[in-house]
Amino acid sequence: MNRTIIILVLSFVSYISILGAFSRYMASRPIAEKLGYVPSVEVVKAVSADQKELVSAFFVTKVLLYFGGLLEKQQNELPIPPDYPAMSRMIHGAVQLDPYNMDAYYFAQSILVWDVGKVEIANELLDYGMRFRAWDWYLPYFAGFNHAYFLKDYAGAARYYEQAGRLSGSDLLKNLAGRYLQESGKTDMALAYLYAMEKGEKNPAIKKSFRTRMMAFQEVRHIEIARDHYRQTIGRLPATVEVLIQEGYLRTPPVDPYGGHFYLELDGRVATTSKFAFVSTKSVGKKNKVQGAH
Amino acid sequence: MSAVSIHGLSKIFKGKRGTKVVALRNLDLEIGAGEIFGFLGPNGAGKSTTIKTLMGLITPTSGRALIMGKDVSSPEARRHVGFLPENPAFYDYLSAAEYLTFVGRIFKMEAPQLERKSEEVLKLLDLWDARKRLMRGYSKGMVQRVGLAQALLHDPDVYILDEPMSGLDPIGRTLVKEIIQDLKQRGKSVFFSTHITSDVESVCDRVGVIVKGEMKCVRRVDEIADGGITGYEVRHIATGSDSPESITVSTSDLPAILSELQSAGSHILVVEPIRKNLEEFFVDIVRQE
Amino acid sequence: MKNVAIVTLKGIFRDRIFHGILVNVAFFVLIPSIATLSMRQVTELSLTLSLSLVSFILLLLSIFLGGTLLWKDIERRYTYSVLGLPLTRGRYLLGKFAGTAIFTLFVSIVLGVATYLVVSWVSIIYPPERAILWGNLTVCILFEALKYILVIAVAFLFSSVSTSFFLPVFGTISIFLAGNVTQQVYEYIHSASGSALSPLVCQVAVGLYYILPNFSAFDLKVNAIYGIPISLSGTLLTFVYFVLYAAIVLGLAVLVLSRREMR
Numbered sequence: 001m002n003r004t005i006i007i008l009v010l011s012f013v014s015y016i017s018i019l020g021a022f023s024r025y026m027a028s029r030p031i032a033e034k035l036g037y038v039p040s041v042e043v044v045k046a047v048s049a050d051q052k053e054l055v056s057a058f059f060v061t062k063v064l065l066y067f068g069g070l071l072e073k074q075q076n077e078l079p080i081p082p083d084y085p086a087m088s089r090m091i092h093g094a095v096q097l098d099p100y101n102m103d104a105y106y107f108a109q110s111i112l113v114w115d116v117g118k119v120e121i122a123n124e125l126l127d128y129g130m131r132f133r134a135w136d137w138y139l140p141y142f143a144g145f146n147h148a149y150f151l152k153d154y155a156g157a158a159r160y161y162e163q164a165g166r167l168s169g170s171d172l173l174k175n176l177a178g179r180y181l182q183e184s185g186k187t188d189m190a191l192a193y194l195y196a197m198e199k200g201e202k203n204p205a206i207k208k209s210f211r212t213r214m215m216a217f218q219e220v221r222h223i224e225i226a227r228d229h230y231r232q233t234i235g236r237l238p239a240t241v242e243v244l245i246q247e248g249y250l251r252t253p254p255v256d257p258y259g260g261h262f263y264l265e266l267d268g269r270v271a272t273t274s275k276f277a278f279v280s281t282k283s284v285g286k287k288n289k290v291q292g293a294h
Numbered sequence: 295m296s297a298v299s300i301h302g303l304s305k306i307f308k309g310k311r312g313t314k315v316v317a318l319r320n321l322d323l324e325i326g327a328g329e330i331f332g333f334l335g336p337n338g339a340g341k342s343t344t345i346k347t348l349m350g351l352i353t354p355t356s357g358r359a360l361i362m363g364k365d366v367s368s369p370e371a372r373r374h375v376g377f378l379p380e381n382p383a384f385y386d387y388l389s390a391a392e393y394l395t396f397v398g399r400i401f402k403m404e405a406p407q408l409e410r411k412s413e414e415v416l417k418l419l420d421l422w423d424a425r426k427r428l429m430r431g432y433s434k435g436m437v438q439r440v441g442l443a444q445a446l447l448h449d450p451d452v453y454i455l456d457e458p459m460s461g462l463d464p465i466g467r468t469l470v471k472e473i474i475q476d477l478k479q480r481g482k483s484v485f486f487s488t489h490i491t492s493d494v495e496s497v498c499d500r501v502g503v504i505v506k507g508e509m510k511c512v513r514r515v516d517e518i519a520d521g522g523i524t525g526y527e528v529r530h531i532a533t534g535s536d537s538p539e540s541i542t543v544s545t546s547d548l549p550a551i552l553s554e555l556q557s558a559g560s561h562i563l564v565v566e567p568i569r570k571n572l573e574e575f576f577v578d579i580v581r582q583e
Numbered sequence: 584m585k586n587v588a589i590v591t592l593k594g595i596f597r598d599r600i601f602h603g604i605l606v607n608v609a610f611f612v613l614i615p616s617i618a619t620l621s622m623r624q625v626t627e628l629s630l631t632l633s634l635s636l637v638s639f640i641l642l643l644l645s646i647f648l649g650g651t652l653l654w655k656d657i658e659r660r661y662t663y664s665v666l667g668l669p670l671t672r673g674r675y676l677l678g679k680f681a682g683t684a685i686f687t688l689f690v691s692i693v694l695g696v697a698t699y700l701v702v703s704w705v706s707i708i709y710p711p712e713r714a715i716l717w718g719n720l721t722v723c724i725l726f727e728a729l730k731y732i733l734v735i736a737v738a739f740l741f742s743s744v745s746t747s748f749f750l751p752v753f754g755t756i757s758i759f760l761a762g763n764v765t766q767q768v769y770e771y772i773h774s775a776s777g778s779a780l781s782p783l784v785c786q787v788a789v790g791l792y793y794i795l796p797n798f799s800a801f802d803l804k805v806n807a808i809y810g811i812p813i814s815l816s817g818t819l820l821t822f823v824y825f826v827l828y829a830a831i832v833l834g835l836a837v838l839v840l841s842r843r844e845m846r
């Protein structure tokens with residue numbers, strides 16, 4: 001009896017004493033490990049029996065938590081390259097399990113499109129979703145934006161915006177495509193889109209990601225305005241962003257929230273070394289080298 | 295009509311890997327209406343197997359059995375039977391009263407009659423105070439009493455009881471004997487198995503002895519007494535003596551001894567047969583195997 | 584049969600199975616907060632989670648009740664006393680089945696009410712973009728109940744064959760999993776990529792498709808979660824399928840049990 005109590009107390013004390021270390025270990029485990037691996041969708045489909053919607057929601061939530069954790073680590077200056085292919089696989093798995101899962105499409109459109117730049121895949125995903133969520137104006141709206149902004153396929157964009165307008169009953173959307181036809185309007189279009197998305201977002205991780213991107217695009221817009229102003233007065237394109245600052249066209253030096261710095265392409269387009277995505281320390285080093293060679 | 299009739303009943307249990315147990319071998323038995331029949335046999339003789347076959351719980355390998363003229367394969371055969379299984383178990387999440395209600399409804403008893411009879415049997419078996427407790431909390435003997443109560447509940451004509459006295463205290467055993475005697479008075483038929491010969495002796499009209507699945511003999515209990523005279527006790531007063539003395543003689547010697555005593559002038563007081571009791575009768579039959 | 588059903592129900596309640604379910608119902612309280620993890624479909628996620636919880640509870644119930652009720656009666660030798668009554672094996676088995684099925688329906692109603700409460704609460708806080716079709720939800724939960732009643736029937740069939748409870752429990756789980764994928768496999772075989780399979784595999788798969796219960800037909804979760812219209816003729820057909828399949832499975836179970844020796 002007494003022995004039992006002693007063993008019990010000892011185990012309990014030992015348990016408490018390792019808890020701290022254990023939870024630290026769990027927290028420090030590489031994120032890729034946490035996101036896990038989606039075996040085969042066919043297998044998952046079979047095993048999830050009549051719980052496909054649940055498993056789909058679970059996949060999206062997992063990706064979302066992973067992504068949220070990633071942003072947090074970013075803040076703590078612990079840059080880890082996000083495992084975009086794994087996230088993309090999970091999202092695809094999710095919509096195959098539950099083709100109606102809006103969270104999956106939304107995550108793909110909010111994060112994967114920008115950060116992975118796989119617009120075509122995103123568009124395929126959206127087309128797939130439209131077959132099921134036939135009532136939802138968001139999907140064609142997203143597709144319209146992708147076509148206009150990334151692919152510069154304005155005719156395609158107009159078609160999607162039309163569909164979105166029809167579904168939502170709003171004329172505004174129908175006019176969107178026409179409004180940003182030219183390259184000059186591109187940044188404005190992205191800003192308007194991001195603004196709307198950010199406003200409607202509740203999830204802090206996604207909201208933050210929108211806000212960061214908006215900040216970067218606002219800086220791009222400032223540089224563009226200064227550049228155009230310079231061209232009007234001087235009659236040619238400025239050579240560098242630094243010229244714009246030195247000559248007083250830009251009041252403050254632009255800051256890239258993704259940690260890169262802005263430069264002007266030969267044709268005058270504003271670009272950044274970060275490519276509007278958080279980068280790992282390793283790849284930042286590489287980029288710097290590339291820049292040094294310039 | 296016979297209460298129970300069994301014709302050429304055989305049962306072979308087939309176990310795993312082709313093992314076979316012959317539990318019953320060509321059994322014949324007829325129990326008349328109003329008869330109390332005791333079924334005796336050593337452990338594993340086939341008593342319970344016979345009874346399970348009668349209740350349709352197992353199907354015979356060959357032969358057939360009828361209760362009140364109805365083949366036991368039909369549930370109708372059980373309608374007029376009160377059955378007590380060996381070491382019975384009842385839904386232990388019910389109370390005795392609830393279980394009796396369940397049984398009564400299956401026998402299609404009318405509610406008022408069911409209530410009256412239920413109270414009667416519960417009181418008879420001394421379960422009245424415990425009737426509302428779940429059977430989960432009952433002792434072994436109490437469960438046995440519930441088993442008797444549910445067999446008596448619908449006042450059937452035939453009773454098939456597998457070891458009705460098992461697990462009961464002496465008061466309970468006496469009670470069961472009284473119940474069986476009462477059933478006899480009321481013209482009911484009872485077929486019960488037991489190991490205890492004195493129970494048979496005191497209540498049965500007839501007894502059957504089964505050994506290794508074969509019915510060794512079926513006898514009237516009083517005949518066993520008559521047929522089983524092993525010798526005689528002769529009490530006499532010899533000439534010249536005034537106190538009686540007893541001598542035991544075998545059956546074959548009796549006439550010779552008697553005439554001897556008579557010629558010697560002894561005064562014979564009484565000649566009493568010495569009877570084999572049922573226990574010895576039973577043991578003899580089993581030993582013959 | 585009615586009496587056996589009543590006694591079975593009593594047993595289920597007395598064994599505190601309903602209490603156990605009520606403990607699980609406590610998980611409904613967590614659903615609203617978990618649902619806020621969703622970015623765009625909080626109400627839909629709350630519906631998904633609620634319906635999953637409902638099916639999960641019903642699944643456990645159907646496998647463990649269906650798999651152990653009959654087995655327990657035999658194991659504890661209750662069958663000697665009950666089948667010694669003038670009761671056919673069929674009535675006995677159907678009575679037990681009816682009691683279990685009624686209990687399943689009752690639990691579904693309780694869980695359904697919990698789902699209504701949770702979802703309407705969430706939808707007040709996070710109004711969904713598409714109105715919730717409560718009718719769809721009701722039909723969905725009803726069909727969940729039917730599905731698991733069918734699972735119970737399958738478990739009863741296994742119980743009538745087996746002397747242990749492993750076969751009823753694990754056999755039923757396998758049939759449940761298989762019955763949820765046959766439709767998928769069937770569609771795969773009839774798709775372009777399926778034509779590469781050997782004809783024997785295809786024939787076996789098609790055979791299984793017709794033999795195994797098709798549980799995907801009962802799955803109306805998507806219709807309830809995303810408000811997609813339910814086909815009336817489809818649900819009627821599914822209901823008829825349910826009745827017929829259950830009748831066949833129970834018929835077989837009665838047949839097997841009637842031939843079984845109670846020894």
Ligand SMILES: Nc1ncnc2c1ncn2[C@@H]1O[C@H](COP(=O)(O)OP(=O)(O)OP(=O)(O)O)[C@@H](O)[C@H]1O
Nearest residue numbers: 307315317335336337338339340341342343344846
């Ligand atoms: N289910 C079974 N499978 C195989 N053999 C069995 C089975 N039931 C009984 N037997 C065998 O049949 C024979 C008769 O058994 P039964 O139970 O009828 O004996 P019994 O006369 O009731 O004995 P007891 O006085 O111990 O109750 C025994 O040899 C027993 O081993």
Ligand SMILES: [Mg+2]
Nearest residue numbers: 341342343380
């Ligand atoms: Mg016995």
